[in-house]
Amino acid sequence: MHMMKSIKLLVxxxxxxxxxxxxxxxxxxxxxxxxxxQEGKIYTVVVxxxxxxxALIILLIRVDKRISRLESQEKMKL
Amino acid sequence: MSEKYIMRKxxxxxxxxxxxxxxxxxxxxxxxxxxxxxxILNESIRLNYFHVRMWFTMMLLFxxxxxxxxxxxxxxxxxxxxxxxxxVKVAFFFGALGLITGMFWANATWGAFWTSDPKLNNxxxxxxxxxxxxxxxxxxxxxxQRGRLSAVYNIVSFAVFIPLIFIxxxxxDSLHPGSGNNPTFRLFDTSHEMKLVIYAAIAGWMLxxxxxxxxxxxxxxxxxxxxxxx
Numbered sequence: 677m678h679m680m681k682s683i684k685l686l687v688x689x690x691x692x693x694x695x696x697x698x699x700x701x702x703x704x705x706x707x708x709x710x711x712x713x714q715e716g717k718i719y720t721v722v723v724x725x726x727x728x729x730x731a732l733i734i735l736l737i738r739v740d741k742r743i744s745r746l747e748s749q750e751k752m753k754l
Numbered sequence: 755m756s757e758k759y760i761m762r763k764x765x766x767x768x769x770x771x772x773x774x775x776x777x778x779x780x781x782x783x784x785x786x787x788x789x790x791x792x793x794i795l796n797e798s799i800r801l802n803y804f805h806v807r808m809w810f811t812m813m814l815l816f817x818x819x820x821x822x823x824x825x826x827x828x829x830x831x832x833x834x835x836x837x838x839x840x841x842v843k844v845a846f847f848f849g850a851l852g853l854i855t856g857m858f859w860a861n862a863t864w865g866a867f868w869t870s871d872p873k874l875n876n877x878x879x880x881x882x883x884x885x886x887x888x889x890x891x892x893x894x895x896x897x898x899q900r901g902r903l904s905a906v907y908n909i910v911s912f913a914v915f916i917p918l919i920f921i922x923x924x925x926x927d928s929l930h931p932g933s934g935n936n937p938t939f940r941l942f943d944t945s946h947e948m949k950l951v952i953y954a955a956i957a958g959w960m961l962x963x964x965x966x967x968x969x970x971x972x973x974x975x976x977x978x979x980x981x982x983x984x
Contacts, residue, residue: 725781
């Protein structure tokens with residue numbers, strides 16, 4: 677339950693960020709988009725890596741949580 | 755499912771949160787903080803934050819594994835055998851990652867995916883020696899026999915691995931740090947900007963390796979308990 681909440685929050689944040697970008701583009705304030713193309717586009721790589729890292733960490737935490745649940749089930753059996 | 759009401763509330767322990775923070779810092783600062791401008795290396799110097807940390811993590815887990823094997827031989831407690839086995843698994847995984855990332859870096863700076871550099875060859879040999887550990891384990895049925903033989907083999911592997919990757923490459927010319935005239939990882943050789951990330955990277959990747967190892971170990975213990983009941 678706790679996990680679902682945090683995932684929902686994450687999705688909300690991502691959606692808010694992306695929609696803010698769309699609004700910025702519509703009003704021709706393309707600063708956000710510019711930043712992502714500056715300095716040899718290194719920011720694009722960073723964004724990509726952060727997304728991958730986030731996904732991996734969520735996966736790791738979920739596995740961790742599932743193992744914890746199994747462990748407490750095992751304890752109750754004994 | 756009614757058990758979720760009885761369950762203790764799950765919370766991440768502090769060191770796992772620290773791992774996450776350090777990894778985010780490594781990935782973000784590792785690309786954005788300036789690095790020394792050097793010929794040939796160019797931006798590839800940033801792979802230091804990732805490639806070299808794979809070896810750090812691998813060593814941490816190999817040391818843990820060798821230590822667990824020694825403990826197993828001393829106490830005959832099967833829990834140490836589980837620790838040694840799971841530790842080697844994760845260490846091997848990180849070693850393979852180190853080798854693969856190193857190959858791409860070598861292609862960009864030395865001009866070939868694989869050179870006859872002693873450190874490369876010796877690491878490959880070392881990992882092959884460790885891969886025989888898995889073969890040895892899977893070929894033995896009896897738990898005590900498997901534990902004892904693989905513990906001895908694991909200690910021998912570790913004893914061979916250390917001279918292979920730390921001593922022998924330093925005695926000849928190698929393109930790696932610490933050999934020939936190359937400086938090694940020393941406090942004053944490394945640029946200040948890189949040190950800002952290097953220490954966080956070491957801690958972050960090592961903690962990640964340890965986290966994955968504990969997950970493997972806990973799964974193994976669950977499986978053991980499950981097998982005992984059935």
